Amino acid sequence: xxxxxxxxPPEALDRVEETLGPxxxxxxxxxxxxxxxxxxxxxxxxxxRLRDSEHLGCVFFTFLxxxxxxxLGEGGGGLEVLIHxxxxxxxxxxxxxxxxxxxxxxxxxxxxxxxxxLWHERETHEMFGILFPGHPHLTTLYLPEDFEGHPMLRSFxxxxxxxxxxxxxxxxxxxxxxxx
Amino acid sequence: xxxxxxxxxxxxxIKVLVILxxxxxxxxxxxxxxxxxxxxxxxxxxxxxxxxxxxxATTLADGIKFLLKEDIIxxxxxxxxxxxAPAAIMVPIIMTYLVIPxxxxxxxxxxxxxxxxxxxxxxxxxxxLLMAGWSSANKYxxxxxxxxxxxxxxYELPIVLAAAVVAMLAGSLSLIDIVEAxxxxxxxxxxxxxxxAFLLFTIGAVAEMTRVPFDMPVAExxxxxxxxxxxxxxxxxxxxxxxxxxxxxxxxxxxxxxxLGGYKPIVPLRILEFIPGVxxxxxxxxxxxxxxxxxxxxxxxxxxxxxxxxxxxxxIPVGLVLILATGAWVLYV
Amino acid sequence: xxxxxxxxxxxxxxxxxEGRLQTEEMILNxxxxxxxxxGVFRLLATIDGEILINAEPVIGYMxxxxxxxxxxxxxxxxxxxxxxxxWLSGINNELPLAMAVEQLMxxxxxxxxxxxxxxxxxMNRILNHLMFFASFGAELxxxxxxxxxxxxxxDIQRVMEATTGGRMHFGFFRPGGLKEDVPxxxxxxxxxxxxxxxxxxxxxxxxxxxxxxxKQRTIDxxxxxxEAAYSYGVTGPIARGSGIDMDIRKDExxxxxxxxxxxxxxxxxxxxxxxxxxxxxEVGESARIVExxxxxxxxxxxxxxxxxxxxxxxxxVYVRTENPLGELGMYLVSDGDRRPYRLxxxxxxxxxVSALSHVLANTYVSDMIAILGSFFFVLGxxxx
Numbered sequence: 052x053x054x055x056x057x058x059x060p061p062e063a064l065d066r067v068e069e070t071l072g073p074x075x076x077x078x079x080x081x082x083x084x085x086x087x088x089x090x091x092x093x094x095x096x097x098x099x100r101l102r103d104s105e106h107l108g109c110v111f112f113t114f115l116x117x118x119x120x121x122x123l124g125e126g127g128g129g130l131e132v133l134i135h136x137x138x139x140x141x142x143x144x145x146x147x148x149x150x151x152x153x154x155x156x157x158x159x160x161x162x163x164x165x166x167x168x169l170w171h172e173r174e175t176h177e178m179f180g181i182l183f184p185g186h187p188h189l190t191t192l193y194l195p196e197d198f199e200g201h202p203m204l205r206s207f208x209x210x211x212x213x214x215x216x217x218x219x220x221x222x223x224x225x226x227x228x229x230x231x
Numbered sequence: 232x233x234x235x236x237x238x239x240x241x242x243x244x245i246k247v248l249v250i251l252x253x254x255x256x257x258x259x260x261x262x263x264x265x266x267x268x269x270x271x272x273x274x275x276x277x278x279x280x281x282x283x284x285x286x287x288a289t290t291l292a293d294g295i296k297f298l299l300k301e302d303i304i305x306x307x308x309x310x311x312x313x314x315x316a317p318a319a320i321m322v323p324i325i326m327t328y329l330v331i332p333x334x335x336x337x338x339x340x341x342x343x344x345x346x347x348x349x350x351x352x353x354x355x356x357x358x359x360l361l362m363a364g365w366s367s368a369n370k371y372x373x374x375x376x377x378x379x380x381x382x383x384x385x386y387e388l389p390i391v392l393a394a395a396v397v398a399m400l401a402g403s404l405s406l407i408d409i410v411e412a413x414x415x416x417x418x419x420x421x422x423x424x425x426x427x428a429f430l431l432f433t434i435g436a437v438a439e440m441t442r443v444p445f446d447m448p449v450a451e452x453x454x455x456x457x458x459x460x461x462x463x464x465x466x467x468x469x470x471x472x473x474x475x476x477x478x479x480x481x482x483x484x485x486x487x488x489x490x491l492g493g494y495k496p497i498v499p500l501r502i503l504e505f506i507p508g509v510x511x512x513x514x515x516x517x518x519x520x521x522x523x524x525x526x527x528x529x530x531x532x533x534x535x536x537x538x539x540x541x542x543x544x545x546x547i548p549v550g551l552v553l554i555l556a557t558g559a560w561v562l563y564v
Numbered sequence: 565x566x567x568x569x570x571x572x573x574x575x576x577x578x579x580x581x582e583g584r585l586q587t588e589e590m591i592l593n594x595x596x597x598x599x600x601x602x603g604v605f606r607l608l609a610t611i612d613g614e615i616l617i618n619a620e621p622v623i624g625y626m627x628x629x630x631x632x633x634x635x636x637x638x639x640x641x642x643x644x645x646x647x648x649x650x651w652l653s654g655i656n657n658e659l660p661l662a663m664a665v666e667q668l669m670x671x672x673x674x675x676x677x678x679x680x681x682x683x684x685x686x687m688n689r690i691l692n693h694l695m696f697f698a699s700f701g702a703e704l705x706x707x708x709x710x711x712x713x714x715x716x717x718x719d720i721q722r723v724m725e726a727t728t729g730g731r732m733h734f735g736f737f738r739p740g741g742l743k744e745d746v747p748x749x750x751x752x753x754x755x756x757x758x759x760x761x762x763x764x765x766x767x768x769x770x771x772x773x774x775x776x777x778x779k780q781r782t783i784d785x786x787x788x789x790x791e792a793a794y795s796y797g798v799t800g801p802i803a804r805g806s807g808i809d810m811d812i813r814k815d816e817x818x819x820x821x822x823x824x825x826x827x828x829x830x831x832x833x834x835x836x837x838x839x840x841x842x843x844x845x846e847v848g849e850s851a852r853i854v855e856x857x858x859x860x861x862x863x864x865x866x867x868x869x870x871x872x873x874x875x876x877x878x879x880x881v882y883v884r885t886e887n888p889l890g891e892l893g894m895y896l897v898s899d900g901d902r903r904p905y906r907l908x909x910x911x912x913x914x915x916x917v918s919a920l921s922h923v924l925a926n927t928y929v930s931d932m933i934a935i936l937g938s939f940f941f942v943l944g945x946x947x948x
Contacts (some may be wrong), residue, residue: 116895133895169918202629453930529708
């Protein structure tokens with residue numbers, strides 16, 4: 052009972068490889084979703100191809116967000132933009148990782164391709180401090196305009212956790228690490 | 232009946248006192264009826280505690296609560312107009328009670344042009360609504376005031392046309408004469424014409440009272456309470472709750488007089504005449520009020536442009552055709 | 565009665581010298597406190613008389629920063645946190661979190677727990693949909709549907725309360741299964757509740773859907789076309805009202821949804837009426853699922869093999885479930901700790917409401933309310 056016309060994940064991986072070939076790196080399957088890394092300069096081209104290619108047809112925009120991998124340990128990395136799109140026709144899930152420079156984070160806006168990205172990019176902008184050139188109205192979405200800092204970065208500590216140990220802690224080392 | 236002679240001023244005082252008792256009483260009873268009828272139509276009980284028996288004192292308690300509340304006038308409001316608007320809304324409604332005949336000899340002022348007077352007075356409260364809306368210095372109030380002005384103008388016409396039908400059938404503008412002319416209520420006889428006129432009048436009345444489905448001017452989910460958005464306490468209850476209830480009772484009485492035969496029995500049988508006219512009139516008025524109350528929980532709200540289209544493109548043409556039909560009936564039947 | 569619905573035309577604005585009436589646009593601030601917004605939600609509307617030129621939703625009045633908070637808390641605490649996002653469908657919010665952890669930890673959930681999850685989720689869906697049935701009617705001025713819907717809600721609500729102990733925030737799903745088994749008498753009471761809903765559904769349809777004024781207010785109003793729905797990532801009843809037959813329960817059956825016979829309701833036009841139609845239709849389908857699930861409910865344990873401390877191994881997974889309002893997805897990045905390293909929560913209302921300004925342009929002020937009502941959003945779900 053899956054969608055009519057759905058293709059299996061390995062098939063989807065092949066199609067993505069075929070269509071996007073040189074522009075993407077490290078494509079693999081992760082829990083049934085096609086997962087790859089794309090450089091910011093190729094992003095707009097890749098997303099447009101994903102949406103318009105008749106073999107992929109990823110017209111459905113799921114979400115765009117950021118991940119700060121700086122504390123993820125080995126194989127971690129830096130800041131990245133995370134995009135997920137879906138193809139209702141072939142039931143393909145695509146996760147795009149776009150690594151950005153943590154010093155001057157910038158990623159081209161895809162709001163011209165997926166209108167849903169308008170809000171998601173604003174949110175990512177205020178939460179991670181990533182700039183989206185090409186976005187028509189890149190202002191804060193949730194936070195007040197005069198808010199300082201980018202809360203979702205790992206370097207942004209929750210003040211209460213720094214001042215006061217985590218009350219739910221069971222082990223002493225856990226309480227100490229509370230404000231991580 | 233009674234052999235008492237009173238000076239003119241004494242009569243005047245009595246009349247004023249009567250009016251000032253009847254109108255608030257009507258509004259209170261109307262409000263209670265609204266609570267209860269709506270509740271029972273929605274499988275609820277409604278208010279049960281105030282006063283003891285089935286919450287009979289609910290509206291009274293409500294009224295006192297509102298009277299005791301602080302009267303807030305927004306800083307940006309035009310104070311004079313803002314404070315005067317509730318009176319401008321309320322007075323014309325009270326004045327409609329003057330000419331409604333409760334029994335053959337029980338009417339405060341039997342005007343020769345009673346019907347004309349009713350229609351003229353009825354449209355005056357629009358000015359009050361506009362005053363309230365404009366002086367509040369609130370955008371919602373302004374939209375609400377404009378909506379209600381447009382709506383009252385549009386729905387005044389079907390009422391006038393329906394009333395004209397009644398005047399033509401009765402051959403008089405005096406409300407007593409109109410009642411006397413109804414051996415059978417006009418809503419039943421002449422067949423068809425009377426019923427359509429009655430429906431036209433009822434629809435127009437619901438719209439005049441700005442009740443669902445024609446409550447665009449006070450639509451609470453859109454523009455809060457329209458012109459009354461900024462009102463509070465006593466001014467709010469007088470301009471909105473009280474006016475709406477007073478309006479409803481007044482329209483119930485007018486419809487009973489014009490279309491249901493007023494204080495006369497529904498069928499011209501001698502045996503029914505022993506029931507006093509007051510009871511007939513009250514029963515018919517209550518029936519009309521129940522009808523108004525019944526409409527409210529039944530329908531969603533009509534949109535502003537649909538509301539206007541419905542009046543101008545449907546009700547008014549029907550009314551005009553109806554006038555022609557009535558003319559033919561009066562001439563040839 | 566010929567009341568055709570035509571698109572509104574902005575009044576001509578121009579030089580007063582030509583003798584035309586000069587008009588001015590007005591900015592109307594709808595919210596943050598407004599009866600039609602179900603919470604603190606603001607709409608900056610530019611209006612020209614009764615015509616809405618454009619409207620820009622402003623959100624963030626109750627942003628609680630869940631995505632940051634969850635990084636400080638372990639998985640058992642997060643269950644209660646996510647339950648408070650969409651407060652009308654708490655138990656549905658807990659599901660993707662539990663599933664994400666289960667997928668990373670490779671826990672197998674026993675069948676009884678899976679069936680019970682389906683039953684509870686679908687009952688919660690009925691609760692949610694009836695709530696929006698009620699509020700949509702109220703927004704259009706019909707007050708009675710509210711009371712009808714709440715009568716049925718209460719029966720199901722009582723079953724949920726007896727089972728989980730909560731009426732809104734259930735906190736019942738755990739990674740690996742459920743908090744506890746259902747109480748005695750659950751089967752009978754739940755069946756009674758949903759059968760009553762099925763029985764009374766035609767009444768609802770007669771009350772609102774069949775009403776002429778209701779049709780005038782909703783048909784061809786606020787049309788959301790298919791392409792825009794895809795592009796904005798609109799899901800749930802709203803997307804299905806635009807002719808998109810996407811339903812994750814059917815497309816990628818999670819839990820045991822593939823064992824039940826139910827239909828995906830969809831309607832082609834994308835107007836308010838179709839969205840509402842889909843919503844009402846889904847109540848019946850959910851009730852059908854609950855009936856079937858209760859009939860097949862297997863005995864057995866309700867918790868899989870879960871270590872004492874839940875620690876998801878390092879990895880990334882995206883889990884999507886069909887929340888009552890659309891696709892609720894959670895992208896979990898774990899570094900092997902008992903807390904998630906990053907949890908991106910993709911909530912349905914957020915994406916759905918981002919399409920509002922697209923739909924609201926050039927409508928009537930009164931249509932704005934119908935459209936807001938038919939977008940079925942919960943503020944907590946937008947602002948997380």
